[in-house]
Amino acid sequence: RIKETVVTALQDAGGDTTLRAYVVPAQTLTTEQIYDYLQAELPSYMIPQFVIVLEALPLTPNGKVDRKALPVPSEELAQAEEQAAEAELQDETEQQLLKLWQEVLGIRKAGRKDSFFRLGGHSLKAVALLSRIKKTFGVAIPIHTLFRQPTIQQLAEVIRHSPKTSVASILPAGGQEYYRLSSEQERLYVLEQFEHVGTAYNVPWAAHVSGPFDAARCQQAFAALSLRHETLRTCFELIGDTVLQKVLPKADGFFTYEEASGAAPDQLIRQFVRPFDLRVGPLFRVKVIRLGAEEHLLLLDMHHIIADGISLQIVLQEFAALYNEGKTLEPLPMQYKDYANWQCKHRETLQSQEKYWLDVLQGELPVLNLPLDYPRPPLQSFAGDKITARLDTSLVGKLRQVAEETDTTLYMVLLAAYHVLLHKYTGQTDIIVGSPIAGRPQAEFEHLVGMFVNTLALRNFPHPDKPFRTFLAEVRESCLQAYEHQEWPFEKLVEKLQPTRDLSRNPLFDTMFVLQNMENSLPSLPGVELVALPINSQSSQFDLMLEAVEQAGSLQLNLEFCTKLFAPRTMEKLLSHYVNLLAQLVQDADQRLIDMDMLSA
Incomplete structure (x- = not known):
């Protein structure tokens, strides 16, 4: 009956994987048993966050499930399920691991026997989890261990029996006029010297904006971002036979605004994305194009030498926080030049x-x-x-x-x-x-x-x-x-x-x-x-x-x-x-x- 009802619910949802709760006839089954069954039958992204036990499914007059009458998971239920999951944990090691899982996976609860990968983990998140484990517990765990022992219970056991390793602190590069490049930047600088490379190493992003968008606040938010992240005001100079990077005091000329009602967005984006000169900073640009009364294009472009895909997500999230007045950002523990300096010493x-x-x-x-x-x-x-x-x-x-x-x-x-x-x-x-x-x-x-x-x-x-x-x-x-x-x-x-x-x-x-x-x-x-x-x-x-x-x-x-x-x-x-x-x-x-x-x- 459980399988039949869940399949029906999935079909009713029309493949909508954002559905957060299903109602199944639990009878004498516990919530844990239901989760065990669902994990065996469904991929991780379809497993519901909550299970609610009902006497019967509410029906419409024609006998179909009345979805509007289904109860919405309450905050109390969420807290109860989280407390139940936390109560399973055996010691402080498992409790700390749960917190790390919540940070990396963006989940509210996890049982000690849940698989990291079934809860949405993948290789990128696995690396993030292991770096946090190393910092929190002073234990270096190989990634293949996480694949073979992917539960909180198993990982906690590995941590308990692993030797402690010293975690070297990352020292700041200090105040200088020029800084050395990271290996990744060196590779991109060489590639940029190829003839006809054009915009092959640009990282562009574009969005259509509907509603009361404030271009002045947008400019202020990106200006604040450039002060927060030194890479957004960095340029590169060839001094002798060595390429070095220089952090500018501020980013000038990165923002433009224009009106272009009736223009095709594709054409406007193509005109916006153009090559950068690595000698002249900043190596990012932002443009707001007004298409109508409450219709804009928001365009962002960065050179790959200062930003990767994760950087783009960081920029967008922090832009939103700065645009939404009143929100503050945690201070950064270091800057990219510190990473480049650390990498050079760590490579040995x-x-x-x-x-x-x-x-x-x-x-x-x-x-x-x-x-x-x-x-x-x-x-x-x-x-x-x-x-x-x-x-x-x-x-x-x-x-x-x-x-x-x-x-x-x-x-x-x-x-x-x-x-x-x-x-x-x-x-x-x-x-x-x-x-x-x-x-x-x-x-x-x-x-x-x-x-x-x-x-x-x-x-x-x-x-x-x-x-x-x-x-x-x-x-x-x-x-x-x-x-x-x-x-x-x-x-x-x-x-x-x-x-x-x-x-x-x-x-x-x-x-x-x-x-x-x-x-x-x-x-x-x-x-x-x-x-x-x-x-x-x-x-x-x-x-x-x-x-x-x-x-x-x-x-x-x-x-x-x-x-x-x-x-x-x-x-x-x-x-x-x-x-x-x-x-x-x-x-x-x-x-x-x-x-x-x-x-x-």
């Missing part, structure tokens, strides 16, 4: 990480030989385009189920399928795919705006005779090992390997895979509605880059490609072939790669 302790990557990438490195529509130009081109597709909630739910059954994550399942796709197109059984990692190994860095992203070179071997489940296990292991060794800078790895340099290609790999599962929340402004607008930068940093973006239970696939190599029609077919492979693997994860058909009927 990472020799074992360097050895790991040199072992993984030893021997002859594979070059991905995708069939091209046009001859490869002698110099790498950054001209690009983007096509999209969407996976429905049903397929995404099945993919999550495969991840749970195989002790992997959605990212690992999607990455393994992408390797299979590339194998089908090339026949190669040794493939390297690049993938970004958040690169914020210390809790102190979590709220800083800056460029922290490192790149992992994930080498896997999709042999046609392997069952997909076996190959997925190999991808899981390579990902976990890569996460363990994520701090070794990619550009230092390239320097050590010294691959044969081909100016028409990127070093080590030509394709990237990205899963965006950051909370992509829009700023919340009083009396104003914001709708994010898609941006096609008409550029591509790689031959191919596949990005999967989580959106309310579904997945949007964005395939960015180099237009000097591929025709749009070819890329549409490739993306549809990827979707076909995903639909195949959820039907039978044990089928061999050679038997997986990427063609539709």
Whole structure:
């Protein structure tokens, strides 16, 4: 009866995963038993936050469930459930772990036997959790331990029996005119020197704003942000043969306002996103365009050398807090220049990480030989385009189920399928795919705006005779090992390997895979509605880059490609072939790669 009622509720909801409570006939079952059942039957994002026990379901005169008459979960119920979950905890270690889970996962309650990954955890949040555990308990836990022992009860046991490690304090860089660059900034500075790079390394964002929006308050909020985060008023200078960064006293000329009623938003966005001069700060700009009486475009653009994807979310959240008068922000413990200084000294302790990557990438490195529509130009081109597709909630739910059954994550399942796709197109059984990692190994860095992203070179071997489940296990292991060794800078790895340099290609790999599962929340402004607008930068940093973006239970696939190599029609077919492979693997994860058909009927 429980399963039947929950399925009905899900169908009634029309796939609306924001539904926060379901009513089921509990009879003699406890709330804990109901949660245990639901966790076995449903993906984590569909598990209700509350369960309410009723004598009977309220019905309408025609016998259907009267959803309007269903009780709304009260604050008292929420507190009671939280207290019940906390009462299970055995000691102070488990209580502190619960608080860390609440911070990282954004949840109100969790039982000591709940899996971190079933409650919405993923690789990015796993790294954040482990950095907090290291700071709170003085214990360094490898990420593969969290995958194998993902409950509060199990992790607490690991912490109790782990040796304490000294957590080195991060010292400020001190007051200077110039500061050294981080490894990530050095890589981007070199890339920016390529001819015709254009806006390939811009980080733009755009939203349509409806309601009484105050442009002057917007400007003041971003000015305050630039004073708070030094990277927003940083420029870069080549002094001798060394590139250094300089923090300016304030950011000037970053804000513009204009009126353009009747203009197409796409055209206005394209005009706004343009190259930066790294020698002249600030390397961010904001524009408000008035389209009508209470209709605006809010446009933001930053160079990647000062900001990554998480930085964009920090900027938007803090902008909203500063725009909404009366809200204050906690002081920052440090600035990005302190991170760059710390990284330089910390790198000396990472020799074992360097050895790991040199072992993984030893021997002859594979070059991905995708069939091209046009001859490869002698110099790498950054001209690009983007096509999209969407996976429905049903397929995404099945993919999550495969991840749970195989002790992997959605990212690992999607990455393994992408390797299979590339194998089908090339026949190669040794493939390297690049993938970004958040690169914020210390809790102190979590709220800083800056460029922290490192790149992992994930080498896997999709042999046609392997069952997909076996190959997925190999991808899981390579990902976990890569996460363990994520701090070794990619550009230092390239320097050590010294691959044969081909100016028409990127070093080590030509394709990237990205899963965006950051909370992509829009700023919340009083009396104003914001709708994010898609941006096609008409550029591509790689031959191919596949990005999967989580959106309310579904997945949007964005395939960015180099237009000097591929025709749009070819890329549409490739993306549809990827979707076909995903639909195949959820039907039978044990089928061999050679038997997986990427063609539709």
